[in-house]
Amino acid sequence: MSVLIFLDQSEGQIKKSSLEAACYAAKVAEQLSTTAEAIILGNVTDDLTAIGNYGIKKVHTVKNDALNQMDAQVFTKVIAEAATKLGAKVIIFSNNFNGKAIAPRLSVRLKAGLVSGAVALPDTSNGFTVKKNVFSGKAFANVSITTDTKIISLNPNSFSTTKTDAVAEVADFAATVDTSKVQVTSTDKVVGEIPLSEAEIVVSGGRGLKGPENWAMVTDLAKLLGAATACSRPVSDSDWRPHHEHVGQTGLAIAPNLYIAIGISGAIQHLAGVNRSKVIVVINKDPEAPFFKAADYGIVGDAFEVMPKIIEAVKKLKQA
Amino acid sequence: MKILVCISKTPDTTAKIAFADNNTKFASDGVQWIINPYDEWYALVRAIELKEADPSTVIHLVTVGAADCDPIIRKALALGGDEAFRVNADSSDSFYIASQIADVAKKGSYDLVFTGKETIDYNGSSIGGMVAELLDLPYVSYAAKFDLEGNNAVIVREIEGGEETNKVSLPLVVSCQKGMAEQRIPNMKGIMGARSKPLTAVEPVAVDTLTAIASFELPPAKAGVKLVSPDTPEELVRLLHEEAKAI
Numbered sequence: 001m002s003v004l005i006f007l008d009q010s011e012g013q014i015k016k017s018s019l020e021a022a023c024y025a026a027k028v029a030e031q032l033s034t035t036a037e038a039i040i041l042g043n044v045t046d047d048l049t050a051i052g053n054y055g056i057k058k059v060h061t062v063k064n065d066a067l068n069q070m071d072a073q074v075f076t077k078v079i080a081e082a083a084t085k086l087g088a089k090v091i092i093f094s095n096n097f098n099g100k101a102i103a104p105r106l107s108v109r110l111k112a113g114l115v116s117g118a119v120a121l122p123d124t125s126n127g128f129t130v131k132k133n134v135f136s137g138k139a140f141a142n143v144s145i146t147t148d149t150k151i152i153s154l155n156p157n158s159f160s161t162t163k164t165d166a167v168a169e170v171a172d173f174a175a176t177v178d179t180s181k182v183q184v185t186s187t188d189k190v191v192g193e194i195p196l197s198e199a200e201i202v203v204s205g206g207r208g209l210k211g212p213e214n215w216a217m218v219t220d221l222a223k224l225l226g227a228a229t230a231c232s233r234p235v236s237d238s239d240w241r242p243h244h245e246h247v248g249q250t251g252l253a254i255a256p257n258l259y260i261a262i263g264i265s266g267a268i269q270h271l272a273g274v275n276r277s278k279v280i281v282v283i284n285k286d287p288e289a290p291f292f293k294a295a296d297y298g299i300v301g302d303a304f305e306v307m308p309k310i311i312e313a314v315k316k317l318k319q320a
Numbered sequence: 321m322k323i324l325v326c327i328s329k330t331p332d333t334t335a336k337i338a339f340a341d342n343n344t345k346f347a348s349d350g351v352q353w354i355i356n357p358y359d360e361w362y363a364l365v366r367a368i369e370l371k372e373a374d375p376s377t378v379i380h381l382v383t384v385g386a387a388d389c390d391p392i393i394r395k396a397l398a399l400g401g402d403e404a405f406r407v408n409a410d411s412s413d414s415f416y417i418a419s420q421i422a423d424v425a426k427k428g429s430y431d432l433v434f435t436g437k438e439t440i441d442y443n444g445s446s447i448g449g450m451v452a453e454l455l456d457l458p459y460v461s462y463a464a465k466f467d468l469e470g471n472n473a474v475i476v477r478e479i480e481g482g483e484e485t486n487k488v489s490l491p492l493v494v495s496c497q498k499g500m501a502e503q504r505i506p507n508m509k510g511i512m513g514a515r516s517k518p519l520t521a522v523e524p525v526a527v528d529t530l531t532a533i534a535s536f537e538l539p540p541a542k543a544g545v546k547l548v549s550p551d552t553p554e555e556l557v558r559l560l561h562e563e564a565k566a567i
């Protein structure tokens with residue numbers, strides 16, 4: 001019996017959200033008095049022994065060019081084969097795009113109950129119950145998994161990573177790899193920018209900024225803070241900003257450490273995508289803006305006057 | 321072309337979230353129910369557009385739920401579905417729901433199964449993948465664009481930090497999100513026509529459940545906002561650095 005984590009990689013590098021899930025897996029293994037192992041598919045350039053830093057004892061690699069593209073059908077079969085051979089009783093994913101595509105298929109294939117969007121360690125005091133986000137961040141559900149094998153996919157940014165200097169053993173795993181029925185004809189990644197879903201700090205602008213020509217106050221601050229940029233729905237609907245920046249009920253749901261909202265009213269559908277952020281800062285000229293109710297810090301003021309001063313102060317802080 | 325669109329019922333996006341029966345049930349009193357936005361705006365409307373481009377297309381709808389789902393299904397029929405099935409079962413277990421949908425899908429031999437990217441109440445993002453595995457079909461998740469080229473689907477799907485274009489031959493399962501289509505409002509003709517469209521209640525197939533909701537809880541209330549004067553915005557930066565340790 002062991003805990004198995006699927007390490008998600010992109011262009012040979014392990015995603016940050018997977019490192020978080022690795023720490024989570026190590027803790028689950030500790031709870032169950034067993035060890036955590038990992039599986040990684042495709043060709044990897046990262047040093048895999050370093051996964052030991054996050055509490056993983058052994059990494060199983062399935063090196064195969066066909067696995068450099070994620071196809072949920074092909075990946076599921078490989079992971080199922082490994083989970084069965086390794087006797088994994090709990091399988092952990094990051095609840096990112098790939099996790100959301102693979103974990104449900106694996107749940108069916110192994111007939112293992114799945115909790116997706118977990119935010120805390122399982123409670124094993126009476127059965128096996130996992131806390132997850134429901135109602136778009138407005139509540140939690142404690143879901144018990146009633147099958148012998150269990151699958152958890154962990155929401156990004158909901159578990160903190162800790163590192164040691166332990167190293168992991170790395171071994172090849174021989175698996176049957178099917179030919180994908182999905183052909184990837186092109187990939188379009190925003191380079192040089194921090195993906196919104198993985199960002200620890202997000203600076204976001206709304207209709208209060210009046211037009212795309214005023215966005216420097218958002219992008220400048222983001223650059224200084226090493227943050228990703230986001231926006232409200234009307235902003236992306238009016239093409240002031242690209243669609244992938246839209247957060248909220250109908251856009252992306254994020255949970256950064258810090259979310260700075262400038263000129264956004266804080267409509268319930270916007271909050272649904274950002275209310276899991278640890279610290280929320282709101283800058284809005286209307287003291288009645290609903291966003292202030294969800295905020296930790298705020299300034300009631302005109303963004304056009306306040307933002308230049310904030311940017312100056314951050315510059316000073318970063319130079320200090 | 322035969323398309324099956326999965327329709328789920330969710331509380332309105334502005335509904336107050338509260339729980340009853342010792343926090344084991346969603347308190348549905350006074351809640352307005354809607355079609356899950358992703359199912360309606362994107363999955364269903366894109367299916368309707370495909371039918372407009374090729375009128376021989378047939379759109380079936382499936383919902384797993386009790387009779388109180390019927391108004392939602394009628395609305396989906398009014399928007400443009402041709403025929404609907406409601407599997408008469410009430411469950412929160414994704415595997416159970418997916419198994420019911422897969423059973424309907426097998427009987428109807430569809431070229432395409434569309435789901436929403438997630439339900440806004442359960443936030444599972446799971447049903448599409450599960451249905452695909454149950455049917456042993458390819459699954460493309462988080463599709464933002466969907467087009468047909470002969471017997472192939474050309475799909476733009478969201479990936480971490482970008483997009484990817486996929487080409488897949490039918491049949492397949494697709495989960496749909498923003499970008500696929502634009503929201504529509506049913507017109508009078510659609511609403512009148514929906515009344516006579518077939519809506520069949522079918523009995524569920526016997527399958528196990530793999531999970532159960534033990535309880536719900538609300539997040540702890542925020543302490544309240546700490547306001548900084550607009551005359552000293554640099555104070556905000558200090559607080560974020562020293563107090564919140566967020567920058």
Ligand SMILES: Cc1cc2nc3c(=O)[nH]c(=O)nc-3n(C[C@H](O)[C@H](O)[C@H](O)COP(=O)(O)OP(=O)(O)OC[C@H]3O[C@@H](n4cnc5c(N)ncnc54)[C@H](O)[C@@H]3O)c2cc1C
Pocket residue numbers: 205206207208209231232233234235246247248249250251262263264265266267268269270273283284285286289301302303304333357
């Ligand atoms: C089903 C549904 C789903 C939706 N999904 C989403 C979603 O996913 N994401 C989303 O964002 N919205 C969503 N919406 C829309 C949402 O209801 C709001 O309309 C939207 O979030 C408002 O965007 P906003 O705050 O940028 O604009 P507004 O509501 O126009 O607010 C602008 C704010 O800027 C402030 N302001 C103006 N000038 C200044 C200034 N000089 N300095 C500082 N502040 C200023 C104003 O006081 C105001 O509070 C959805 C709506 C529905 C019905």
Ligand SMILES: Nc1ncnc2c1ncn2[C@@H]1O[C@H](COP(=O)(O)O)[C@@H](O)[C@H]1O
Pocket residue numbers: 326327328329356358359382383384385414417421434435436437438439442443444445446447448
């Ligand atoms: N009870 C249901 N009946 C029919 N379709 C459903 C049901 N629940 C979920 N779905 C479909 O599956 C998608 C994803 O749901 P979920 O995995 O619960 O987030 C939804 O957007 C619907 O298209």
